[in-house]
Structures are given as C-alpha cells and as structure tokens.
Amino acid sequence: MSEPLIRIEGLRKSFGALVVTDDVSLDVAPGELHALIGPNGAGKTTLIHQIAGTLQPNAGRILIGGVDLSGASPAARARAGLARTFQITSIIPTLDVLGNVALAAQARSPRALRLFGRAATDEALNAQARAAIAAVGLSARAGAPAGMLSHGEKRVLEIAMALAMEPKAILLDEPMAGVGREESARIVELLLGLKGRYAMLLVEHDMEAVFSLADRISVLVYGSVIATGTPDAIRVDPAVRAAYLGDEAA
Numbered sequence: 227m228s229e230p231l232i233r234i235e236g237l238r239k240s241f242g243a244l245v246v247t248d249d250v251s252l253d254v255a256p257g258e259l260h261a262l263i264g265p266n267g268a269g270k271t272t273l274i275h276q277i278a279g280t281l282q283p284n285a286g287r288i289l290i291g292g293v294d295l296s297g298a299s300p301a302a303r304a305r306a307g308l309a310r311t312f313q314i315t316s317i318i319p320t321l322d323v324l325g326n327v328a329l330a331a332q333a334r335s336p337r338a339l340r341l342f343g344r345a346a347t348d349e350a351l352n353a354q355a356r357a358a359i360a361a362v363g364l365s366a367r368a369g370a371p372a373g374m375l376s377h378g379e380k381r382v383l384e385i386a387m388a389l390a391m392e393p394k395a396i397l398l399d400e401p402m403a404g405v406g407r408e409e410s411a412r413i414v415e416l417l418l419g420l421k422g423r424y425a426m427l428l429v430e431h432d433m434e435a436v437f438s439l440a441d442r443i444s445v446l447v448y449g450s451v452i453a454t455g456t457p458d459a460i461r462v463d464p465a466v467r468a469a470y471l472g473d474e475a476a
C-alpha cells in the first residue's frame with residue numbers, strides 16, 4: 227500500500243478522568259474513503275478535532291503526507307493539504323455561495339496570493355471557488371445568498387468550501403446530519419465522485435451511506451478502535467455486532 231495521507235498513531239485524549247480516545251491508530255490511503263463509526267459519545271468528533279489540530283492530544287502522533295504535524299496549528303495542517311468540512315455555523319448567510327467558498331479558498335493561501343495585488347488575488351480566489359462549486363454541482367446557486375440554500379445544499383456548500391482549499395485529504399464530520407433522504411442520496415453521489423481523488427475520513431451515523439461509500443470502516447467504541455476492515459468484514463465482525471451494529475447490519 228502507498229504511504230498513507232493521514233496516519234494517526236496511539237492518539238490519547240482525556241478530559242479529567244474520562245478517556246475519550248484511547249490509543250487510537252488508523253490511516254487513510256491516497257484516494258481512500260475511510261469511515262469512522264461508533265455509538266454516540268464514542269469519541270469520533272474528539273478524534274476529528276485532534277486530527278484537524280483544534281484539540282491537542284495527550285499522547286500520540288498525527289502524520290499528514292508522511293510529515294509529523296502533531297503539534298502544528300490547524301492552519302499549518304491546512305497548508306500541508308488537510309481540509310475539514312466547515313460546519314454550517316461557519317457559513318456567512320448574507321454572503322453569496324461564491325463569496326463563502328472564496329473565503330475558504332483564501333484561508334489556504336493568503337500570503338502567496340497577496341503578492342499579486344488585490345484584483346489578481348480576487349480573480350484567482352474566485353476561479354478556485356468557481357471550480358469547487360462546479361465540482362459539487364452548485365454552480366446554478368453561485369450567486370444566491372448562502373442563507374437561502376436548503377439544509378442539504380448548505381451541507382454541499384461545506385464540502386465545496388473544503389474542496390476550495392485544494393486539499394489532499396478531507397475530514398468529513400457527519401455531512402448527512404439533519405438531511406432528508408433525497409438530499410442524502412445527492413451527497414452520497416457527490417462523495418462517490420470524489421473517491422479516488424482525495425483521502426477522506428468520514429464520520430457518519432447514516433449506515434446505509436457509510437456501507438455504500440467506504441473502502442474501509444473503523445469502529446470506535448468507548449474511545450478504542452475495536453475493528454478496522456472492509457464493509458463486508460465489518461458487517462459480520464462478531465465484536466462489532468455485539469458492541470454496536472447489532473441487527474442494524476443484518
């Protein structure tokens with residue numbers, strides 16, 4: 227297997243006496259969609275925060291593209307090629323879709339672009355933003371205020387904002403949360419189209435989506451990875467069925 231784009235080794239995070247991620251190791255290969263599932267409170271979001279750099283682990287290492295970025299800032303990780311989907315709360319509702327995505331693009335490379343002056347900077351950012359909006363199929367909505375989008379479209383906008391950072395790896399934190407069936411199917415299609423081009427770590431409760439999208443699945447229970455494998459292997463894994471999936475995967 228080629229060098230993983232994301233590799234985490236022995237990540238441990240506790241809040242007081244509560245150990246939330248306990249010696250977690252996993253990796254995401256180039257182009258792979260690796261899903262992280264587990265019951266509420268298992269530590270999935272806490273793990274995503276540690277990989278993105280918004281939360282410091284107590285122990286363990288995080289490598290992006292083979293480089294140890296364990297102590298690096300979120301901005302440094304973004305420059306190394308790691309994006310995470312922005313939460314809807316980071317969308318500016320009065321700004322149009324293009325403006326929101328251009329802002330995300332700016333977060334990745336402000337210094338390099340500023341050298342070329344304001345007009346060239348805006349043009350370059352807008353071009354980057356337009357490409358990302360086209361990639362997610364939102365071009366027809368580029369001029370709409372983001373606050374006017376449906377809930378599902380906002381989730382798609384979050385993905386466009388991540389793509390505008392021209393990443394190698396993307397952390398997707400529950401992209402289908404609160405989304406209806408039809409829009410969920412649209413997001414599945416979108417992620418299928420991105421597979422192979424980005425290393426993606428997907429946290430998601432929608433098991434139908436996870437099992438149809440993932441190349442590999444890791445199952446987190448009480449902060450520990452109890453199994454990693456293909457969807458077929460995870461579906462029949464006795465430990466996983468006992469601890470989490472139960473009859474759901476039958």
Ligand SMILES: Nc1ncnc2c1ncn2[C@@H]1O[C@H](COP(=O)(O)OP(=O)(O)OP(=O)(O)O)[C@@H](O)[C@H]1O
Nearest residue numbers: 241244246264265266267268269270271272273431
């Ligand atoms: N800042 C914090 N301080 C104290 N405890 C925290 C903090 N953040 C998370 N926790 C606790 O850590 C545990 C794991 O939370 P986390 O949000 O990572 O789980 P999760 O697997 O993402 O859950 P869900 O599927 O419900 O989103 C929970 O018991 C939570 O209450």
